[in-house]
Amino acid sequence: MIGRAMPEPRTLPIPAIDPLEFPTGLVWLIGAGPGDPSLLTLQGAQALSLADTIVHDSLIDERLLDWRRDDAEIIFAGKRGGRPSPKQVDISLQLIELSKQGRRVARLKGGDPFVFGRGGEEALTLVRAGIPVRVTPGVTAGIAGLAYAGIPLTHREVNQSVTFITGHDHSGDTPGAIDWPMLAKGSQVIIMYMAIKNLRQITDSLLAGGRHEREPVTIICNATFSNQQVLETTLARAADEIEAYRLETPAVICVGATGLLRLAIDWKSALDGKPIRHINPLDSEARSLWGGLG
Numbered sequence: 001m002i003g004r005a006m007p008e009p010r011t012l013p014i015p016a017i018d019p020l021e022f023p024t025g026l027v028w029l030i031g032a033g034p035g036d037p038s039l040l041t042l043q044g045a046q047a048l049s050l051a052d053t054i055v056h057d058s059l060i061d062e063r064l065l066d067w068r069r070d071d072a073e074i075i076f077a078g079k080r081g082g083r084p085s086p087k088q089v090d091i092s093l094q095l096i097e098l099s100k101q102g103r104r105v106a107r108l109k110g111g112d113p114f115v116f117g118r119g120g121e122e123a124l125t126l127v128r129a130g131i132p133v134r135v136t137p138g139v140t141a142g143i144a145g146l147a148y149a150g151i152p153l154t155h156r157e158v159n160q161s162v163t164f165i166t167g168h169d170h171s172g173d174t175p176g177a178i179d180w181p182m183l184a185k186g187s188q189v190i191i192m193y194m195a196i197k198n199l200r201q202i203t204d205s206l207l208a209g210g211r212h213e214r215e216p217v218t219i220i221c222n223a224t225f226s227n228q229q230v231l232e233t234t235l236a237r238a239a240d241e242i243e244a245y246r247l248e249t250p251a252v253i254c255v256g257a258t259g260l261l262r263l264a265i266d267w268k269s270a271l272d273g274k275p276i277r278h279i280n281p282l283d284s285e286a287r288s289l290w291g292g293l294g
Helices: 043-052 064-067 088-100 119-128 141-148 180-186 199-208 238-244 257-265 269-273 285-289
Strands: 027-031 053-056 073-078 105-109 133-136 165-166 189-193 216-221 230-232 253-254
Touching: 027 043, 027 088, 027 119, 043 064, 043 105, 043 133, 053 064, 053 088, 088 105, 088 119, 105 133, 119 133, 141 189, 141 216, 141 253, 165 180, 180 199, 189 199, 199 238, 216 238, 216 257, 230 238, 230 257
Parallel strands: 027 105, 027 133, 053 073, 053 105, 165 189
Antiparallel strands: 189 253, 216 230, 216 253
């Protein structure tokens, strides 16, 4: 009932649904989730509490490290585009060395370790070195960021498929291996990771491939964090508006009409007392309400 006092939360230990074993020498790749530390999985939290060493990325909330043992070693191994960062090969070699020292190593990676997170590269290097590996998935920003913006990833009236892409290749350039005309024609909804830097070239390629210039684009910065920002724009205006609003990374971008559902399901704004903008967000007249930074 609205207006009732908030009950006191119960303090519970992590439920050991299946007892976890963390043998010495194991490197455990753990998805930290999209940002909000409460979105870490129970298995991930329990693994962190057992680790001798935690090697973590930059895009994690440091409160996650509170799950560690008091005597656990913490090693920062963050990589951020355009900034001085450890090389991937050096991170992998460090994991191998820690394993050979008999450490229980938790490799804490933002989002999901196997979704544009170089987790596959690290796991492959470890396996080739004879190092035992375990993986705990995480909630990836391409799903959670949309949910926190009030956007369903799929909706029966809009799309029956989703395409996930990265906005840059290993050199930092727009991915040359993507068939952009095919992507433009064949993908109902496109979710982009790490695409801010190259967004103008990407949107130009999608427009040249036949996407409509007024197609809704949603840009979610700092997804699930308290300082989350959401820009509603269109494919033709997205690159200009990112510059105008001076939006920064990390960001996840949604290209497609599922974004319009935010006009009705923007639950964070609704909980803050803001009115629902349109109860039928896919109606043609609802489009006039689309746009702006919130």
